[in-house]
Amino acid sequence: MDAREWLGLKPTHNPMRWYLPVVPGISAGGAFLFGGCGLGAAIEAMEGSTGRPVIWATAQYLSFARPPDVMDIDVTIASHGRYTTQARAVGHVGDTEILTVNAALGSRPFPERGQWVARPEVPTPGECERREPRRVVAESIMMRLDQRWALRDGRNGRTAVWTRMPDLLGVSASSLAVLGDYVPLGLGELVEAEITSNSLDNTLRVANVVDTEWVLVDIRIDLINHGFGHGTVYLWAEDGTLMATASQSAIIRLWKGD
Template sequence: MEKLFFDLTPTHNPHRWYLPVEPRICVGPPGNEFMFGGVGMASAVAAMERTTGRSLICATAQYLGYARPGSVVDIDVWTPVEGKYNTQARSISHVDDKEIITVSAALGSRESPFSEQWVEAPDVPQPDDCPGRQHWRGSEEGVHSRMDVRFAKGRSGFDRDGAAEPDGRTVLWARPKEDLAIDAAMLAVMADFVPQGVGNALGKNAGGNSLDNTLRIRRIVPTEWVLCDIRISGVHGGFAHGSMSLFAQDGELMATASQSLIVRVRETAEDR
């Protein structure tokens, strides 16, 4: 099995997996850290792929609670429909009796002569020509410290104050700093970067807590960097809605993502 961004561990039950919640998969201010939502979805995706032996087609996560460092997340997988070409699956990630994330997914593949894309990658500078991002909280551990993120359009942290992107669009390059493959699980982690677009859309150091996330896989190809084209559709009533296209470095569309989130405007580094 390929190495993952997190320590997903099998049990004697092929439909149950567990994930220790360590600081390196968490975000949040000191004393209030919690597992990154993208890791929660990614671990469920990996568990379902490994349980079924099939590749992800699409998955939708609903975020229900937080998992704190030191806890253990159990991931239970159900496969109510197993067809010739695809499996419909569901997983529940929980800490003891507290449900954290529910994911519904379809997995599988079938032969087809068609392979096209009608969404094009934006024309932006390559990663080496884009400024690196230092997380606004200055954290030296956690998820953000393990990802190399470079902005091709938009800004990071407090640099966004007063510099709104009129089209609500943020474009960034991302890759893990560790030697990890770009697979469905890694794309699920990156898909949860949609909230970074809120700050650029508003011209504030803002982001948010995800309510849901949907990841749809087109075709995963070998690539060092992933180009994340984030578009915030709108903000109202304290909530935001956005989407992302995830491209390989050569412009191949690998996946799309979308989510809704609670908007958080951070005034200081201590704000969540």
């Protein structure tokens, strides 16, 4: 299946409106829509409405959508040029706004290209220990991901997990948006206390999407202060191609139990 089917995003008769049934398979352990799935659905909607690939997209998370909610996604084209479209998507359940996503979409002919950062040296997925969720949830997005610990370097604020989505036929910007929502994992690896955290935002910058079974989710935490954490995720293909980066800020709370 492609990312649209994996997320469950549906079109309507209006090319600028889409809808997303919120089910456990795209929800976090707390039984609310996983932020990366919300951003991924908005990207799919904007790409579908404009016919152009996303360059960058930034989501502001405002409220929670919970199963069995249905989130409507309305796309607005703010500016449409020869090569670039500026657009936004608003996801809402009834009158409650869940997320707002601003994005640029398009591509331009240009002869030069390059990559000036390198993927960290880590073992292959087959050599890495499987990552099991800290808290077992019968139905959540974690049941649809295969993850392996590749790097756990608390001294330098680095965590990396090889991740694949077995049901997905190919990598896309929207599937990378799902995997980019992992700064909270890096935060949990760094602090001594048992915590929970949820994203305030997520900005995805798409560079070069290539065919790969596994994606290295390379999480780099910058700082934690005043109850918030900030970090960046590098999304690497198995061949070392940097496909995208994602940056986030998250609220950190002490875990109070189930």
